[in-house]
Amino acid sequence: MSVPALEFQDVTKTYRRWLGGQQVAALSQVSFSVAEGEVCAFLGPNGAGKTTSISILMGFLYADWGRIRVLGCEPGDVRAKKRIGFVPENFAFYKHMNADKLLRFHAKLAGVAEDNAARLIPDLIAKVGLSSYGKLKIGRYSRGMVQRLGIAQSLLGDPELLILDEPTSGLDPSGRKEVRDVILSLKAAGKTIFLSSHLLSEVEQVCDQAVIIDRGRVVRAGTMKTLLDTGDQVEIVATTLPEELEAVLHEWGATVKRGAQTVSIVASGARKREIVERLWLAGSDVLRLNPVKGSLEDLYMKLVGKGDAA
């Protein structure tokens, strides 16, 4: 059995003020794991404990309790960090450098040989669309440009695991699409990606699994397929629905939504044939019949319900 790329087991973290002041429980027995080659979304409202968890994974913070393994090593272990690419939330760089100098600086820290770095860096700058700004000081970059640069530096040294904390924040729609394409290409290359984001529609497109956290506790975790599975429910759209049939449908546990021109019925797949036949008999036209697919946004709102998802 292979070692998970990331492992969080009963991790607890409480922030304490000095001299026995106020205590804030940031994480409470958080457990999840991410297998190698998977793309995992880490979701939750602001203040849920996402950045704390990521900081613990990176060795920036120490957990009070629990077992944490990153690529089989303790958090902060340089052997693991050599194989990790990291984009923190609201990335900050040395403002006096330009993209090329910054990436050279990080390449040296990452132990990338100079000739390799000289070959790799222009490619990375081009990949994130900053080629024409290569000589511009980072202090003059827009937030989106800084974010792109953050993604470029995370790819230095060909990491096996990417930990991305809000990588698309500050990016315009085309920038988001570019980042999504980068993530998809990394996924295709078999990289493990741990992605914290508020953009649920994008997460849904690129991730294999998700961990949803709220107030320091994991509220749901699993593969996208299981999380979004709604059973065998179907949606039937018809032109009209007689009132006596609507009563029957309610008895069968179906939900009915009446629109201006159409009626939408969501019911169990086992009843679909019967419902359609009754609609026809009642003189109604069936316009569509589709399997119902849950959305991550619906699930998120149901579990967290704070409405801060984009």
Added chain:
Amino acid sequence: MKLRMILRTIVLRTIAKNTFGIFLRDKLLIVFGALFVCVILMMMTPLLTSRARTTVSNMEGMQTYVLGMVSATMYMVSGAGSLLAAWAAADAVATELKSGTILAVMARPVKRWEFLLGKYLGVLLLMACYVVMMFGLSYLLAWMGGQRVSAASWVLLTYPMVRYAIYAAIAMAVATLLHPVLSWVFTLLLGVAAMMVVPSEEPIVNSASRWLSTGLYYVLPSTQFLSEDRFLNIKQATLRQTGWAEHFLALTYGVDYALLVLLLAMWSFHYRSLKRD
């Protein structure tokens, strides 16, 4: 093993060079540059006048006068260097934490102690520049007064460097726990307290005071005997009077003190949370 050593050295060198580069862009350095220019301008008139007034008959008296002035001036410049060392060390760590740039660096295969040591080396590099400038200034001032500095060059370069290493280590250690301004003030207060507990010629009657004073003298950064301006003041070859054993003891004390405090700083930094302040 050898490759790993080389990699670690590259990491330290990269962080130190970057820290030094950040200092060179810091406006604070302009203030210190201006200080040097002010010292030269202020001392120009009295020193050039002394030079003009020097005759064969009053040569020795003028030598004492000029070197005394140079020594007193360099005492102040050297003191300003201690403030710079403490500020640079506290700021080197605090700025990284405040801006959040530390997260990107520490996400790389860099150990916490390596980061701190790299920062410390960057501060020492800055202070080495300051010491070289100070060395040049003392020679320039003595030349303006028509005299020569008798002290050995290595003493004028090594002593302040070790002293600054101590102040930088203290400020860095405190900055891992407190705000950089508090860290700077704390280092300053320690320096002042150390000056106050220097054993005096007069015997202390109260034994409790004596014990406290002696204890503090050993614990606090007592850098009086690492002061280089006393060498500037002496007209003849000072080193003949100050033996190698004395130099060795003074420098070993200073280096040990700095290393010990730096180890404390690394220990404290290892356990602190790394997040944007």
